Amino acid sequence: MEGIYIRALSNVSFLRTSDDTFRKYFPVRRSTIPMEEQRRNTGSLSLVRAKQSKSIYEAALLTHETSDPEALLKVKQWEVEMYQEELAKRDGIRIRRRPPTGPPSNYVGPFEMCLQNEGDTPRNILEEIIWTKHTEVSQLKERRPLHVLKKAIENTPVRDFVGALKNSYLRTGLPALIAEVKKASPSRGVLREDFDPIQIAQAYEKAGAACLSVLTDKKYFQGSFENLEAIRNAGIKCPLLCKEFIVDVWQIYYARTKGADAVLLIAAVLPDLDISYMIKICKMLGLATLVEVHDEREMDRVLQIDGIELIGINNRNLETFEVDTSNTKKLLEGERGEIIRQKDIIVVGESGMFTPDDISYVQATGVKAMEYCDIKCDCKGSGRISSKWIVSFQHQ
Ligand SMILES: O=C(O)c1ccccc1NCC(=O)[C@H](O)[C@H](O)COP(=O)(O)O
Numbered sequence: 225m226e227g228i229y230i231r232a233l234s235n236v237s238f239l240r241t242s243d244d245t246f247r248k249y250f251p252v253r254r255s256t257i258p259m260e261e262q263r264r265n266t267g268s269l270s271l272v273r274a275k276q277s278k279s280i281y282e283a284a285l286l287t288h289e290t291s292d293p294e295a296l297l298k299v300k301q302w303e304v305e306m307y308q309e310e311l312a313k314r315d316g317i318r319i320r321r322r323p324p325t326g327p328p329s330n331y332v333g334p335f336e337m338c339l340q341n342e343g344d345t346p347r348n349i350l351e352e353i354i355w356t357k358h359t360e361v362s363q364l365k366e367r368r369p370l371h372v373l374k375k376a377i378e379n380t381p382v383r384d385f386v387g388a389l390k391n392s393y394l395r396t397g398l399p400a401l402i403a404e405v406k407k408a409s410p411s412r413g414v415l416r417e418d419f420d421p422i423q424i425a426q427a428y429e430k431a432g433a434a435c436l437s438v439l440t441d442k443k444y445f446q447g448s449f450e451n452l453e454a455i456r457n458a459g460i461k462c463p464l465l466c467k468e469f470i471v472d473v474w475q476i477y478y479a480r481t482k483g484a485d486a487v488l489l490i491a492a493v494l495p496d497l498d499i500s501y502m503i504k505i506c507k508m509l510g511l512a513t514l515v516e517v518h519d520e521r522e523m524d525r526v527l528q529i530d531g532i533e534l535i536g537i538n539n540r541n542l543e544t545f546e547v548d549t550s551n552t553k554k555l556l557e558g559e560r561g562e563i564i565r566q567k568d569i570i571v572v573g574e575s576g577m578f579t580p581d582d583i584s585y586v587q588a589t590g591v592k593a594m595e596y597c598d599i600k601c602d603c604k605g606s607g608r609i610s611s612k613w614i615v616s617f618q619h620q
Pocket residue numbers: 349350353404406409410411412538540542574575576577595596597
């Protein structure tokens with residue numbers, strides 16, 4: 225057999241099936257070390273796995289017979305992904321970036337019996353979305369490399385997302401509205417069949433929205449980057465948040481090429497190191513970041529990261545889809561609220577705010593902006609949004 229081989233090292237014998245890239249460049253020969261011996265050396269299967277992560281790459285570099293820079297870059301990427309998993313564990317992140325998989329199907333090795341299919345079902349909807357996103361992004365990246373995106377955004381302007389929220393809050397004394405352009409969601413199904421993103425965006429702007437949030441995920445929210453781009457090119461003045469599930473810096477550049485002024489970073493998905501790094505990239509590109517948290521643990525992690533300007537508190541439990549606005553209150557009480565005030569961070573309320581009472585409730589907890597999607601957004605006639613409280617919001 226031709227190609228590059230990973231030789232049988234004591235702790236190298238298995239590759240994740242999902243990692244097609246790695247296998248493409250490094251076809252694997254089976255380990256000659258019996259399973260029992262590996263168990264004895266390492267003490268447990270998870271340890272076996274952890275040790276393998278690093279050493280497969282090291283072995284690859286030690287034993288490869290190529291000078292192909294592309295192959296080496298792919299190995300490097302693979303290594304970064306493995307470290308991401310370790311970092312995520314350290315930060316207490318339960319969402320896995322991709323399914324844990326067993327050995328390749330054509331590989332007859334000692335590991336297949338015990339590691340294959342271990343936990344290959346997503347634990348919740350967010351994990352499922354992230355797994356899908358991981359595959360989508362790997363394919364998109366191949367078609368539009370980063371250097372092409374960088375070229376496309378040279379000298380293109382961005383709008384001040386944070387400034388727009390602050391101004392609106394100061395002007396109205398009410399939480400600034402980030403109005404969602406969203407056709408569907410896993411929790412609410414299809415919100416509007418005759419969905420016209422530009423008309424909806426215009427209606428929101430007329431009704432007094434400070435910023436817009438445009439869903440770009442296709443599979444779960446029926447959104448698209450085309451919608452984002454179309455809204456940007458339709459003369460809308462409100463700054464735009466690209467509402468996407470970001471797992472890779474490439475997506476940030478892509479969002480910027482499509483007209484985003486801000487992006488969402490989800491703490492339940494991204495380790496602290498990724499969040500810090502992505503915030504820096506965003507600053508460099510002129511983009512704002514909305515960092516979303518669900519619970520105290522995520523809030524505490526995010527509060528020790530430098531450069532955070534906006535924190536979104538999501539009141540939706542992604543396991544049950546239930547919303548509970550008291551989550552916002554809980555996360556803003558005591559010392560956490562104090563740190564947020566000291567750092568002048570704007571808190572954005574997300575999910576579960578449907579009535580004026582909901583707004584008053586979250587505002588009293590310290591929220592200065594909120595995300596809202598009006599399912600009955602009536603933009604055919606008056607260009608006003610049907611929910612009475614939003615219309616009254618416009619006239620405050
Ligand atoms: O809303 C969902 O069903 C959902 C499921 C999985 C991941 C994220 C999800 N929502 C993303 C959002 O941020 C919501 O669009 C946003 O919180 C507004 O929610 P709502 O006003 O309750 O529609």
